[in-house]
Amino acid sequence: TANTRLWVVPLAGGDPVALTDGLDENASYVWAGPRELLVEASVRTGRGLFRIPLQGGKPAGAPQRVSDGGRYYSGFAAAASGSTVAFLGESPNEPPDVYASALVPFGPRRLTQVNPQAAAFAHGESRIVQWRSAADSEAIEGVLTLPVGYSGTGRVPLVVLLHGGPAGVASLRYPAIRGAYPVQVLASMGYAVLQPNYRGSTGYGARFRGLNRGDISGKDWVDIESGVSAVVRAGIADSTKMALVGWSFGGHLTYWGITHSTRYSAASAGAGATDLISMYSQTDIPEFYHTYLGPPPWENFELYEERSSYRFVKNAATPLLIQVGENDRRVPAEQSIQFYEAMKGIGKAPVKLVVYPGQGHSIEEPRLQRDSMRRNIEWIAYWIPVSGPKPPVRMEAAPMGR
Numbered sequence: 001t002a003n004t005r006l007w008v009v010p011l012a013g014g015d016p017v018a019l020t021d022g023l024d025e026n027a028s029y030v031w032a033g034p035r036e037l038l039v040e041a042s043v044r045t046g047r048g049l050f051r052i053p054l055q056g057g058k059p060a061g062a063p064q065r066v067s068d069g070g071r072y073y074s075g076f077a078a079a080a081s082g083s084t085v086a087f088l089g090e091s092p093n094e095p096p097d098v099y100a101s102a103l104v105p106f107g108p109r110r111l112t113q114v115n116p117q118a119a120a121f122a123h124g125e126s127r128i129v130q131w132r133s134a135a136d137s138e139a140i141e142g143v144l145t146l147p148v149g150y151s152g153t154g155r156v157p158l159v160v161l162l163h164g165g166p167a168g169v170a171s172l173r174y175p176a177i178r179g180a181y182p183v184q185v186l187a188s189m190g191y192a193v194l195q196p197n198y199r200g201s202t203g204y205g206a207r208f209r210g211l212n213r214g215d216i217s218g219k220d221w222v223d224i225e226s227g228v229s230a231v232v233r234a235g236i237a238d239s240t241k242m243a244l245v246g247w248s249f250g251g252h253l254t255y256w257g258i259t260h261s262t263r264y265s266a267a268s269a270g271a272g273a274t275d276l277i278s279m280y281s282q283t284d285i286p287e288f289y290h291t292y293l294g295p296p297p298w299e300n301f302e303l304y305e306e307r308s309s310y311r312f313v314k315n316a317a318t319p320l321l322i323q324v325g326e327n328d329r330r331v332p333a334e335q336s337i338q339f340y341e342a343m344k345g346i347g348k349a350p351v352k353l354v355v356y357p358g359q360g361h362s363i364e365e366p367r368l369q370r371d372s373m374r375r376n377i378e379w380i381a382y383w384i385p386v387s388g389p390k391p392p393v394r395m396e397a398a399p400m401g402r
Contacts, residue, residue, distance in 0.1 A: 003027065003206050006039065008057055023050060023063045024205040030085070031078035038066070038085070038103075040076045042203035045128055045143055045172045047074045049085065051103070066106055072173035073099075073108075086111075090174040092126035092145070094118070122148045124187025126172060129194070131230035135222035138211070142196035142227055143170045146236070148188050157384050158237035159186055159193045160228055160264075162246030162253045166216065166292070167209055169202045170195030180270050180323060180363070180372045181245050189377070190386035194231055198223035216249075216292045217256045217307040224253065225261065239263065241384045244318075245376065247271055248331065248361065255309035255339060258318040265390060266383035268321040268376050271331045271361055274339040275310040277301060284329040313342040319350045319393065321379040323372055325359030352379075352397040 004026040007016040019037055020027040030038040030049065037052040048067035053060045067073050071089040078085050082103070089108055090096040095115045099108040130141040147156050161181050163170050175183040183193045197203070198220040200212035212220045231237040243266040246254045251272020258267045273279045277297045280286050289304075290296070297304040305311050320343060324336040333355055343351040354375060356368050363369050382398035384390060391398075 017058055019059055030076045031082045033082050038078055044203045046072055049076050066103055068106055072171055092172055093123035095174045123184055124148045131227050133223045134226045135219040140223045142194055145183050145187050145193040147190045147192055155238040157191050157241035157386055159191050159243045161193055161195045162250035164248030164250045166200040166249045167202045170197055180247055180376055182373050196224045196227040214294050221256055243380050243384055259309045259312035259315045264318050266380055267318045268379055270323045271328055273331050274335050276304040276308045282332045316343055317348045319383050322353045325356050328361045330361035350395055350397045
């Protein structure tokens with residue numbers, strides 16, 4: 001659970017000295033001078049630049065945040081003097097552009113406008129929401145994007161989007177143009193999108209990032225469910241029209257969710273693990289399970305079965321779209337195929353499987369990225385219409401364009 005730290009080692013030999021112990025987050029090097037070190041790190045749903053004072057090559061005080069919280073800042077690079085930095089700046093309704101600023105005072109000045117047309121786009125408002133987990137009252141937060149033009153009253157359909165990692169994070173930044181789940185497209189259609197930063201997420205320090213060690217598909221899932229309930233209690237989400245989606249570990253949790261809850265009317269799982277015993281020998285990172293479960297499966301088959309959604313596949317009654325890359329080595333396609341065949345054989349709910357040719361753990365080819373997004377939009381819109389009744393659940397899958 002330790003943070004990634006920066007160290008200095010004397011060229012003449014001697015003990016290494018940690019420079020970033022005062023920063024409770026993974027640190028990325030930006031610049032170093034004789035009297036200070038500049039590093040970049042995540043800060044909850046944001047990211048920024050920190051200064052660490054040095055004396056004699058050792059930290060001489062607590063890290064000080066240099067950048068403000070006005071935007072999501074990343075990719076810092078410093079001039080030779082260390083007095084000026086260039087970086088990317090973005091917000092939920094402003095795509096990334098290059099900015100520059102002096103360190104003191106920090107005042108971002110935009111240097112580019114790569115996507116000027118985005119200023120005319122209608123964006124749904126994104127805000128930070130907070131709640132307490134029903135598991136143990138741990139403080140959890142996430143990013144909630146509201147439908148375009150949402151008036152603040154009335155309930156709307158909700159898409160729950162789970163990040164991967166599990167040490168990923170949902171941030172207050174411009175929605176990705178890559179990937180399977182276009183947040184602002186969904187917002188323009190009338191959906192709210194909740195992205196929970198469940199325990200294990202980056203940006204909240206080493207303690208929080210380690211809370212899911214030995215407990216994946218445990219309290220992390222309770223964190224997510226607690227957030228969904230909070231948005232329903234707030235009068236925003238329509239509890240009868242909710243979808244659950246996610247890729248990689250987000251797909252893992254999506255499978256888990258539909259085998260442990262019936263509150264979702266549709267789901268989409270991308271490249272998720274379902275059978276952790278076989279997954280251990282199929283993945284290119286079996287050490288992941290040493291970190292997040294503990295023993296290898298042959299020392300505790302019961303634990304691996306207990307945390308495998310495939311063990312509970314008979315409970316799955318939610319229409320499910322499955323997407324995976326044909327050449328995925330991280331979470332091989334066999335994991336998706338196994339769950340698909342089980343759901344199809346059980347026959348409780350419609351299920352559709354899409355295997356993308358030549359793709360790995362993420363879908364890289366532009367036309368296939370578009371196909372993945374389009375299928376998700378169509379799947380959600382079919383099973384959870386923004387207005388009007390939901391379609392009856394028949395065993396044939398939803399029509400999917402081509």
